[in-house]
Amino acid sequence: MSTTSSSVAKPILPGATIGIFGGGQLGRMTAMAARAMGYRILVLDPDPACAARFVVDGCIEAGWDDSREAANLARGCDVVTLEIEQISMASMEAAASFAPVRPGGAMLGVIQDRIEQKDWLQRNGFPVGEYRAVRSLEQLREAVNALGGKVFCKSATGGYDGRGQGKVGFNPDAKAEAEIQGAWEALGERAGVVEKAVSLEREISVLVARAPNGEVKVFPAAWNHHEEQILAWSVMPAPLSSAMEAEARRIAEEIADTFQLEGILAVELFCTTDGKLLVNELAPRPHNSYHASERACVTSQFEQLVRAVCDLPLGEVDIVQPAAIANLLGDVWLDADGKLREPRFDAALAVPGVRLHLYEKHLPRKGRKMGHLSAVGASADEAIELVLRAKSLL
Template sequence: MSDKTTQGNVCLTPGAVVGIVGGGQLGRMMAIAASRLGFFTAVLSPDVNAPAVQVSHRHIQGEYDNRRALSELTERADVVTYELEQIPLEGMQWVAENAYLAPNIHALDVSQDRVKEKAFLNSNGVPTTAWKECRNVADVETALSEFACDSILKVAFGGYDGKGQAKILRDAGASDIAEIWDRLSHGQEMVTILEATVDFDCEISVVVARDKAGNVVPYDPVRNHHENHILATTIVPAGIDPAIGEKAQTLAKTVASALEYVGVMCLEMFVTTDGELLANEIAPRPHNSGHWTLDACFTDQFEQHIRAICGLPLGSGQRFADATMQNILGTEREKVGLHFPNHNARVHLYGKEEWRPGRKMGHVTILDRLLCDPAA
């Protein structure tokens, strides 16, 4: 085993190299934060002009399971992290055996597979909606009958932003279910989960950081609004009962500790109409709903992630302003300029060349009530 696998026991110093698997906007903002703290970055991405590549010190071109590329990354990096979870697990297992990987392989494994994810949450006392693993149409029929309500069928692997899922009405017939199954499976064998729908008041999330010593810093809960299954707006404060907010932070901290997590992660949740919290998904990385922290917190989620994986003390997650974060999608290019006259708006564009519908091109955070002076 390489000595680099023990790198997590030390505090990295300026000049160390942070390896990032993935070239998207999350990797871009990780790389910017790392550079600000004096670290160099090496980004593994198949795209030579990916957002993270544009701001990194070195680009390693290759697919995420390319052993040559992974080997170069582990040789150069003092710590390796990832900015997306839909990457081949086998390749990342090899990275973990040859370098210090943070977050760990367990967090990636759990979050890639919805069956494992739901079972993990429930086994650690984190409530979710009712769900069943389904491997064929008959399984779906049985689960739907048991739930006796409209339900959501989701592929266990690979779905995001509403992809790989479909709603099934409680009175759907066998032919309707079979049609949905065929549409999602594309004629291949498939593992899915069926989730019972719930009446919820709002969707919230909590971003939390955990370091190697087990110290945990949660950010304020936020309220999320989705359009066409894509996050549109995040609002903080979330406008929920303080007791619910504290419980949401506790659940997020519980998940981070149970995973022995190092870095920043997010737990997405529903607040039901009767005031209960139900966990929906784990994101083992900084999250879209945490982008507001770049402009409204003493330590943003990306710097916090770099601090955690590099062995630095965690910063303060205190919020100093109310904020609304809005994603900028590929159909909104002409609207970007409208934000610049607003002195309370902070525009972040990701450097993507092609503006297309549904693609996240950037975000804008609009600051509102100032809670304290961050310069004081």
């Protein structure tokens, strides 16, 4: 928990130092926004060549469970935030002894375990699909049968971008027992969540920011398209009815208020074909689907995170213009034989309204997020068309 309660919190003004657990692309882009506002930045990351290293004032090379180095990070900072969920509770507590940590450990402890996260959402009355927690192959087998045979399986801890995940019942030619065994192996033969497949119209996300003083801003929803369980493209605003948009925002704000969030929270939601909204997952950090906020909104998600954790007035979140992003995975740098090649960035940048965002990761590999393209358009559909056209030219 943060050492500074909301009742006594004071704004942390430019010139102060912000610490970030994690130096990946989200930490990098947060640092760039913070530096533009006059803050100094320190990060902690196990990778000595992490993406944020090149834009921060200092980088501590340490693991997420290194509580001594977590304390050292906080000693040099006025506030600490995060860009990844894998921080150990011991590290969060060690840092909180020296600086406010926002979001705090109590919230992170719920979110970083998918079983606890689902249980918390259900316990607090938020809409979730049918699921079962499993801790053995036999429990997995029982859950598949109980949920109708067509399910997604996700590891309880860790795992993202399709890692630590499996599915059962989607291949009519596959043997059920073999699929169940494969899903158990995908979970690392450890605890996980089995979710009943739902009939989807689309997937969306809603980002909510909440400052220690209680001020809240909720961004318009983003529409997200995944390929092989990795976000391929996202656009703002999402094509939703005004009623569904309002309901999605309400759910996100109530989750943030229930947690007493200090920072930002992305709420991933399923829009079902029968008109329901179901919470999929929570992320207490900047989110891939809100990279478009840098071009679509008055305030980007990265600046908003800085404002929120520093207890500054939150920025306006109105959409100025529709914008879309397309992720650039390491595959873009590989030819058909798996050999490195140089993408045609010049061709992509010739498309009107397109910008290039690279993360300075120097080892492209299949499935690794290396950067993204963004595009603006007169409509959401036009923004999507432009960014995908640019990507096709790489």
